[in-house]
Amino acid sequence: MAERTLRGARLGGQSFEDERGIEFAARQQIGYTCPQGHVFEITMSVEADVPALWECPRCGAEALSNSGELPEAKAEKPVRTHWDMLLERRSVKELEDILKERLELLRGGEIGPAHLHRANAKKRKVS
Structure with missing residues (x-):
């Protein structure tokens, strides 16, 4: 039955609509x-x-x-650096305290790359 409905027409080849009675914009x-x-x-x-x-x-x-x-001029946002974003979350005093704390941990061998820990461990054993 479906074969008979498509007989004589090409798919996508032509439209059976005409433009009579259509008002274009x-x-x-x-x-x-x-x-x-x-x-x-x-x-x-x-x-x-x-x-x-x-x-x-x-x-x-x-x-x-x-x-x-x-054309309308687009309002450009000022460039935000990492430092600007950091200052939105913390004050300079807080950042100085955190830096001091982290430097003490690094110098004490509690944090940092493994090769630095091995060097500190050797120094402790010799002492």
């Missing part, structure tokens, strides 16, 4: 010019928000709209 042509001098137009709906920048189809550069509208 209002459109507008928006012109753009890229830095290399390429000029092109994009068809958009009249209701669409027209972007000030569009990628050039020839070279891929950012093309500026011919309407004269400039």
Whole structure:
């Protein structure tokens, strides 16, 4: 039964819908010019928000709209370093105390690389 319903039609080859009675949305042509001098137009709906920048189809550069509208300047966040993030969590006094504590543990051989512990262990046995 399914074979008979597809007889005479190619899958994906053609549409049986026609455009009679269809009202298309209002459109507008928006012109753009890229830095290399390429000029092109994009068809958009009249209701669409027209972007000030569009990628050039020839070279891929950012093309500026011919309407004269400039793109919005994006607010850039200041660069946060590791030190800035650390200061958000601890005060400088706390950091100095932690550093002093960790240096004492390292010098005492309680923390740190294994080769440092072996050297300290040998010194303790000789003494």
